[in-house]
Amino acid sequence: MSMINAQHWNQLPKLLNQFSTNHDLVYIEAFFEEESFHEILAQSRLYRKEVEPDIRLTNLTSSMKPAELTYIPPSDEILFGGLYESKELKEFIQCIVNRPKLLTFNCQRYVVYRPGQGLDWHKDVPTYIDPEYSAILTLENETDSSFKFRDASRQVHTIHTRSNSLLLLKAFRASHKVIPCTYGSRTAIIMEYTPTKSKGPLFYPNIFFYRFLKLFRK
């Protein structure tokens, strides 16, 4: 049975067009079939108590507090019913971004945004030679937060990311901003895919910086 809402498979040409017009970004509502989405949601609630600050973002010069993170699970741990490794999800993303093969690299996380937490205008930093793609599935959003991005003609768009929506974007392309909410919380799963594992110049600095901060905090 298909996990992804069948209407999106039928609308692929339209989504492909939006992806290119939006500078390699697309936002899709009612992404999963209801039953599949509720299974993911139920499992995600088990991780909520494990949230800890996302130390990788503490170096950003921003007045906003970064989002929080549960943990990056070991590679053999299957979260969310194997969603990240799902053949169907990978195939769908490959069609939109027009890549014959995308790889996972054990990079998925569960994030919680609370009041005051957001990110200023930025482009995601690629760690591989061929920039990776982030797929952000919003689980719950009972907040007034919003997501802004600049399209290929630099026009700014604002989205209120709804529950069961997927936001797909390529690193180092569309600049975007997360405006903090003033109440409630928003939860999401962020999954990253790469077309190649050839490391870019920022791969090792990123890893060393992360490990250094982790040691420092213990």
Ligand SMILES: [Fe+2]
């Ligand atoms: Fe970002």
